[in-house]
Amino acid sequence: MNKEILELVSKGEMLPLMEEFYTIQGEGYHKGTAAYFVRIGGCDVGCHWCDVKESWNANLHPPTKTASIIENATKYSDTVVVTGGEPLTWNMTNLTEGLKAKGAMVHIETSGAYELTGTWDWICLSPKKMKLPTKEVYEKANELKVIVYNKDDFRFAEEQAAKVNEDCILYLQPEWSKRDKVIPLIVDYVMKHPKWKVSLQTHKYLNIP
Ligand SMILES: C[S@@+](CC[C@H](N)C(=O)[O-])C[C@H]1O[C@@H](n2cnc3c(N)ncnc32)[C@H](O)[C@@H]1O
Numbered sequence: 001m002n003k004e005i006l007e008l009v010s011k012g013e014m015l016p017l018m019e020e021f022y023t024i025q026g027e028g029y030h031k032g033t034a035a036y037f038v039r040i041g042g043c044d045v046g047c048h049w050c051d052v053k054e055s056w057n058a059n060l061h062p063p064t065k066t067a068s069i070i071e072n073a074t075k076y077s078d079t080v081v082v083t084g085g086e087p088l089t090w091n092m093t094n095l096t097e098g099l100k101a102k103g104a105m106v107h108i109e110t111s112g113a114y115e116l117t118g119t120w121d122w123i124c125l126s127p128k129k130m131k132l133p134t135k136e137v138y139e140k141a142n143e144l145k146v147i148v149y150n151k152d153d154f155r156f157a158e159e160q161a162a163k164v165n166e167d168c169i170l171y172l173q174p175e176w177s178k179r180d181k182v183i184p185l186i187v188d189y190v191m192k193h194p195k196w197k198v199s200l201q202t203h204k205y206l207n208i209p
């Protein structure tokens with residue numbers, strides 16, 4: 001990236017866009033609802049089971065004018081889900097304010113590991129052990145979505161639930177490759193601890209993006 005582009009990216013006026021697609025939100029509270037997904041490249045959290053590792057290296061994704069992302073997304077849907085990669089790697093103020101000015105509801109999928117920028121109608125916080133969320137995102141999260149890969153993740157889930165605000169909706173989501181093993185554990189756990197709900201990656205069962 002040349003100096004001029006780097007400067008625009010640092011201001012959030014350009015963003016490394018990996019892909020964008022109109023689909024059905026597969027996970028969490030809004031699952032089943034049509035939404036336009038904007039996937040921004042760049043993440044150094046390093047989850048070994050991440051299902052979009054191709055997103056990690058921001059340099060592989062073309063710096064794209066935020067104004068054109070906004071223009072395009074709002075043609076498809078009045079709900080835009082910003083994901084990645086880790087969207088909070090970047091300054092989200094421009095993108096979210098532009099989308100909201102066009103009347104869109106703006107959601108984020110985030111690990112919460114970096115400063116919370118942008119104005120959001122819905123924050124899905126999916127915390128990761130390697131890089132814990134910031135204090136602000138625990139206070140503002142609308143849903144907490146903990147990925148269950150092994151039994152220790154139930155302990156981690158409770159530790160994270162103790163940090164979020166009291167209105168935050170609590171989900172346990174099986175790590176995809178371990179689903180056969182962990183789904184029975186999650187079902188059992190949710191029946192014993194009904195403040196939690198199950199979230200599945202329903203788009204993978206529907207064979208949609
Ligand atoms: C790819 S991440 C991108 C957004 C952000 N970096 C994050 O982790 O929240 C989108 C969502 O997918 C979840 N996820 C990623 N890989 C997964 C897997 N193998 N099984 C289940 N959920 C997964 C993440 O925890 C997150 O909730």
Ligand SMILES: Nc1nc2[nH]cc(C(=O)O)c2c(=O)[nH]1
Nearest residue numbers: 024025026027083109203209
């Ligand atoms: N359909 C669909 N729903 C999703 N919910 C969160 C996703 C993500 O990767 O952030 C995702 C995704 O990739 N596809």
Ligand code: SF4
Nearest residue numbers: 043045046047050085
């Ligand atoms: S934080 Fe999100 S994008 Fe980054 S490695 Fe973990 S699941 Fe993947």
Ligand SMILES: [Mg+2]
Nearest residue numbers: 051052083209
């Ligand atoms: Mg996904």
